[in-house]
Amino acid sequence: MIRVEFLGPIGKAPIEMEASTLADVSAKLKEDTSLATWLDKCAVALNDTMVNDLATVLKDGDKVSILPPVCGG
Amino acid sequence: MIRVEFLGPIGKAPIEMEASTLADVSAKLKEDTSLATWLDKCAVALNDTMVNDLATVLKDGDKVSILPPVCGG
């Protein structure tokens, strides 16, 4: 099981799922219509490190964070 | 009569002279060997406004300032 957290304004509770790569996470999140407007604008962190590759392999207990568009300052 | 002041590190007392243009001032200062190493590096102000033209006309009581290379900060 891995855990997916939605940060900032997405306002969605974390979910747990089985997934062996980020591509699996992508496939599952695309089924969720409440995320339809978010996914193409969001970046992704794995265990708090930004990641850029859908082939990234996941292991039990991993944390995947979904980061929407930012505006600090 | 006009007055010529030498600023900062030049360390030379002000002098008074007759001069109708800045070209006259230039001619007189070039006769002063103590200024030989300064004149080509110095900028000029007339009554505290920077000037760039040797033909600038002077009148009685004018103040010409000689400004050597700067380094504020």
Add this chain to the structure above:
Amino acid sequence: MELHNGPLDANEIFGRWLDEDMQSNYGAFIPFVGIIRSEDGIDALSFDIYEPVLKKWFDEWQEKAVGRGAIVKMAHAIGDVPVHTSSYISAVFSPQRRVALELIDEFVEGFKANAPIWKYDVKDGKRIYAEDRSTPMDGAGLLS
């Protein structure tokens, strides 16, 4: 890097940062102080921060700065920050003027683009995501 609940005390932060490194033989210290402007009828801006990723982002910048002989510092507010108070201060100490001026520009712009911070307008007690002023982070769209 430091996070504060509510507006920053810019004087306290400036004085403390200066004390920390005034004797470190840097020649230039440039803080950037962000102040909340009164516009569009807002009472305040409000901020969410994801600290673990922000900390890594900051540590990478610190490494870059040190590689150029400089250091960076940063403070940001969490939660509501009323208009005409400060939400964000970043700073550079560097031996040289040029490095300091270039680094503060890059650091502030890099921050705007990739620090994991979300901004909301506070109007009539409501908190509205500032979507139109927000920027997708590097790598956005990976899962889409």
Add this chain to the structure above:
Amino acid sequence: MELHNGPLDANEIFGRWLDEDMQSNYGAFIPFVGIIRSEDGIDALSFDIYEPVLKKWFDEWQEKAVGRGAIVKMAHAIGDVPVHTSSYISAVFSPQRRVALELIDEFVEGFKANAPIWKYDVKDGKRIYAEDRSTPMDGAGLLS
């Protein structure tokens, strides 16, 4: 624009400038603090300033800044400034981040090139003109 005898009290100046314009609805405040580095065995740097021309130089910059919706401020030390103390602070207030970052860079570089200030190393009680670090002002050589 303000001139002080001896080192600047950076905290006092920062706090006062911030108080003056924190409520003026600017979004960014960037001070540049120049600190005397210990190098080449100097005890201090020392400065001569020709205030009438500096004032005109500053007023022209203020006009430029106002034309871009911003303002500039400046403080400089006269006389001796010991190592690890501050000789120079300039600052920009601007509604926008980009204008602030660009203006502080231009203002500090313009200052270096054309503010009528002369710098001396202070070593073993002697005051030595910092000729090799000095720059002829725009229009230099007119009388040569």
